[in-house]
Structure formats: structure tokens, C-alpha cells
Amino acid sequence: MDVTKVLVADAVDLACVNLLKDHGIQVDCKLKLTNDQLIKEIDGYEGLIVRSDTKVTRDIIAASNKLRVIGRAGVGVDNIDIPAATEKGIIVLNAPGGNSISACELTCSLITCLARNVVSAAASLKAGKWERKLFSGHELHGKTLAIIGLGRIGKEVAIRMQAWGMNTIGFDPIVTKDDAAKFNVSKMELEEIWPLADYITVHTPLIEQTRNLINKTALASCKKGVRIINVARGGIINEADLLEALEAGICGGAALDVFLQEPPTDETTLKLIANDKVVATPHLGASTIEAQVRVAVEVAEQFIALTGKSKTYTKLFGVVNKSVLKE
Template identity: 70%
Template sequence: MEIKNVLVADAVDAACVDLLKKHSINVTCKYKLPKNELISEIKNYDALIVRSDTKVTADVIEAGKNLKVIGRAGAGVDNIDINAATAKNILVLNTPGGNAISACELTCSLITTLARNVVPAAASLKAGRWDRKLYSGHELYGKTLGILGLGRIGREVALRMQAWGMRTIGYDPIVTAEEARKFNVESLQFEEIWPQVDYLTIHTPLIPATRNLISEPVFNKLKKGAKIVNVARGGIINEADLLKALQSGQCGGAAIDVFEEEPPKKSITLELIQHEKVVATPHLGASTTEAQIRVAVEISEQIIALTGKSKEYTSVQGVVNHSVLEKVRK
């Protein structure tokens, strides 16, 4: 595949640009272009690299007359119209393992934070109070952690929380029970999870099947007081239903890093963030120096591999629409 000109539309680590240029690929960086400017600009490029800020909609893709590749420096591709890209035989790539450790570590940190009421206790002490008894917490040892999605991040979370003495159970429609046992997760059916978990963590993509996956019917089936963590994607948890479950005490606490709308503006979301049992962070799952370098390098390596001109970079492990890759290789 001939790739001469690449547009980087969101800020990525300089390692991405440096590696592409090292392999004689022209790179232009124009961050956070308004949609009309992106539509006007995209016709000049063979490849587009984005993170989460730029929305690669059907009309942007239609304007990309020379576009062959859209690369997401990160895992989620819900900001890219996959169907529109596939219809035009444009490859969509992501970096599925690039931020796995960072997202995993934030998840584990949030689980322990919920267990010991770290955030409200710290705020109380900063305000001049000594509410030692008020913020008494719970041990994680012997508790059950439910993991929805047993891919790279879910597996890493399982291994780390097992070290805390947690029992780990999980659900993933494409991971077999035998495979899950290899990392000490008991694979259960979707409905079997809810009454067993003390903590629930989500590691699935946002697709039509997972939108509002965790909503009122699920909260009603959860063990009373169970806590929930979402470092995956906003929209997987119904925010209004989560708020209701927190207010009733059915949900004992929540740690939320991702929201239906980012930055949040809706009144329900803002009320959720302010709830005393919620720890909220501004989409920090991949916000580590190491992850940002890793995803930047991985997306550039894949684009270089597609040119077929490098003996060092030959793997395109992040292809999302494999049907296009098969056509390209014929």
C-alpha cells in the first residue's frame, strides 16, 4: 500500500511523527480541526491518525478521496464510522494493547479507592475534620470481583486483584471457560454474575450491543451495596439508572472515568459526579507517559508495515475491519 502523506489530527506523542518521517512518510500535524476544515483538508492525505477528540464521521470519510487508512492511537474506535470506512475500502486501525497496563492500573486504583473511601476521607481531612469512624472501609480480601470483558485489560486487572485475595469471575462471549481458567477467572454466563459480585468492573468496547449494558434491570439483580468501576467507555452504563441505584443504596459506590458526554454537561451526569459515593476522573485511563508513547509508536509501526517497505515493521495487529485488509492483500 502506498502511503506518502499522513495527517495527524489529534495530539499524539512525538515518537509517532518521528518514526513515520524516519521511513520517508510526510506528516502534517493539525490538531482539533473544526469539521468543515477537516473535510476540506482530508482529501490531501493517504492516512489519518486520531485519538478521541476528532470524530471521523461518514462525511469526513467521503471527503477523503485519497484516504486509505484511519489509525486510532488508542483502543476504542467509537469516534470512527467503521461502516462508512469499510464501504470505501479504508482500513481502520487501533492499538489494542498500547494502553492496557495504564487502564488496568487505574481500574485497580479505583477499586481500592472505593473499598477504603480514600477520596471523601482525604477531602474531609483537607477541610479540617477528623472523620475517622465515618470513613471506615472494607477489605478486598475474600471479596468477589466481576469482570465484563476478558481481553487484555480485563485479564491484567484479574491478575492484579487476585494478588489482593479477590475471587475473580467474568463474562466474555468470545473467551472460552478453558482460556479464562488460565488466568484464574471463573467464566460465567451474563446473568450469573450479578448476584455474586461485590465489585464489578467493565472492559468492553462501546458498540450497539453494549450501549446501556448496565442499566436498571442489572442494578436490581446486583448484590445490594455492590460497587462498580468503569474505565472503558461512557454509554456502557446508563448514568441515570446508576444515579438512581446509588440514591437507593442498591449500588454502594461507583468509580467512573468515562462519560456519555465528554466533557460532561448534562444535568444527570453532573449530579452523578457530585454524588458522595462516586469517585469521578476525567478519562484518565490511557493518560500515562508510557501509554501515550506506546500507542503513538504502535500506530506508526502499523502504517509503516502497510507500505511493505520495512523489514522491521511487518505486523498490522490492530486492524478493525479485516474484510478491507483481505481486499487490499489480493
């Protein structure tokens, strides 16, 4: 495949740009383009690289006659119109493993913060108070962690939290019971999981099957005081239902790194963030130096592999719409 000119529309680590240039690919970095500006620019390029800021809409895809590949320097591709790209035979690929460790470590941090009231206790002390009894927490040892999505990140979370003495159960429609057992997770159906979990963490993409996966019905089936963690995608947890469960005491706490709208302006989301039982962070799952280098390099490696000119980079491990490769 001819990939001679690539447009980088969002800020990615220079390792991506340099690797592409080292393999004879022209790279232009034009950041913060509006939808209309990108429509005007895109026709000159065979490749487009974005992160989460740029929305690759059907109009943008339709405006290009040369575009052959769209790369997302990250995991989620919900900002790319995949059906529109597939219709035009354009490959959409991501960096599936680049931020796994970073997202996993943030998840584990948030679990421990919820258990020991770290954020609220720190804020209280900074305000000049000394309220030890108010912020008494509980141990994670012996508690049950439910992991929804047993892919790369879910597996890494399981391994780490088992070291804290947590029992790990989980659900994934693709992972078998035997495969889950290899990293000491008991695979169950969702209906079995809800009443058993002390903590629930989600690690799935946002697709139709996972949208509002944790909702009023699921929360009503949970153990009273259950704590919810989301470092995956906003929309997997119904924010209004979670807020209601927190206010009613059904849910004992939540740690949220992602939201349905980012940055959030919706009244329900803002009330959720402000709730005393919620630890909220501004989508930091992949925000480590190491992860940003890895995802940038993974995308560049696959672009180079598409040219067929490298003996070092030959694998396409992040193609989302694999049907295009068969055409």
C-alpha cells in the first residue's frame, strides 16, 4: 500500500513522527483543525493519525480520494466513523497494547483510594482539619473484585489486585472460563456477578452492547455499598443511574476517569463529579510518558508495515475493520 504522506491532526509523541520520517514517509503536523479545515486538508494524504480530540466524521472521510489508513494513537476508536471508513475501503487501526499498563495502574490506584478515602481525607487535612474517625476505611484483602472485560487491561488489573488479597471474578463474552482461570479469575455471567462484587471495574470498549451496561437494574442487583470504577469509556455506566444509587446509599462510592461528555458540562455529570463519594479524574488513563510513547510508536509501526517496505515492521496488530484487508 502506498503511504507516502501522513497528516497528524492531534498531538502525538515525536517518536511517531520520527519513525515515519525515518522510513521515507512525509509527515505534516496540523493540530486543532476544525471539521471544515480538516475536510479541506485531508485529500492530500494517504494516512491520518489522531488521538481523541479530532473527530473523524463521515464528511471528512468522504472528502478524501487518497486516504487509505486512519490511525488512532490509543485504544478507543469511537471518535472515528468506522462504517464510513469501511465503505471506502479505508483501514482503521489503533494501538491496542500501548496504554494497558498505564490504564491498569490508574485503576488499581483508584480502587485503593476508594478503600481508604484517600482523596477526601487529603482535602480535609489540607483544609486544616484532623478528622481521623470520619475517614476510616476498610481493607481490600478478602474483598471481591469484579472485572468486566478480561482483555489486556482487565487481566493486568486482576494480577495486581490479587497481590492485595482480593478475590477476582469477571465477565467477557470472548474469554473462556479456562483462559480466565489461567490468571485466577472465575468467569461468570453478569447476573451472577452483581450480587457478589464489593468492587466492579469496567474494561470494555464503548459499543452498543456495552452502552449503559451498568444501569439502574444492575445496580439494584448489587451488594449494598458496592464501589464502581471506570477507566475505560464514558457511557458504559449510566451516569444518572449511578448518581441515584450513590444518593440512595446503594452504591458506596465510585471512581471515574471517563465521562459521557468530555469535558463535562451536563448537569447530571457535574453533580456526579461533585458527589462526596466520587473520586473523579480528567481522563488520565493513558496519560503517562511511557504510554504516550508506546501508542505513538505502535501506530507508526503499523503504517510502515502497510507499505511493505520494512523487514522490521511487518505486523498489523491493531486493525479494527479487518474486513477491509480482505478486499
